[in-house]
Amino acid sequence: MGIPDIIIAVDGYSSTGKSTFAKLVAREFGFTYLDSGAMYRGVTLFALENGMIGADGAIDTEKLLPAMAGLDLHFGADGLQMGERCIEKEIRTLEVSSHVSPVSAIAPVRTWVDERLHAFSAAGRVIMDGRDIGTTVFPNAELKIFMVADAQVRARRRYDEMVAKGETPTLEDVMKNLQERDYIDSHRETSPLRQAEDAFVMDNTHMTLHEEVVWVLGVIQGKFGLLEAPALSC
């Protein structure tokens, strides 16, 4: 018997490696991967491109919220799309990163994203990462994982990722952005980042990706009583 058709919710602070882990698990175990943070980033890009975020960072919700009725964000083969346009690269810039937390703190934006996440997950067998997946989006997810890692290690990972994409941030700026987002994400009124009571905690500060997959496989086997493990290719 293989791994059942469950929903796996992966939550945690920024740059704890949630998406890398979730993508790998999806590939290894035949799940659909959904990146909920990309949706908030997509809304943020839309707001920036349409002049709905001022130079002072103020968000014009009176314009943004009604305009979202005509916004089409969905996942295509290469990541997030806005209509026909692939925006996977644009949503990862430091500019989007520095505005996304306040945008994601707006309650109607969260409702809009949650509705779409549910629709995208209708077929099941999904692994989704974010901040409130196990607490709000899928409180009944069969498996919840909460990822943590040392802040210095997280900043370094995000920095290396950005440099690899041709950006030129300073490590200091990346660290500052990370700390600001940690604070806003865990202190906002609507759906703050917190560990679900029934989540398994993974501290991956010193773990390799292979060790992460072996870890989750052990958790799944224990939780669902699977005697046989699928062979891993990673």
Ligand code: DC
């Ligand atoms: O995972 P990420 O860094 O791409 O997420 C971008 C932002 O979106 C993050 O700062 C907080 C927000 N977010 C959220 O509020 N809830 C989620 N489920 C996912 C992301």
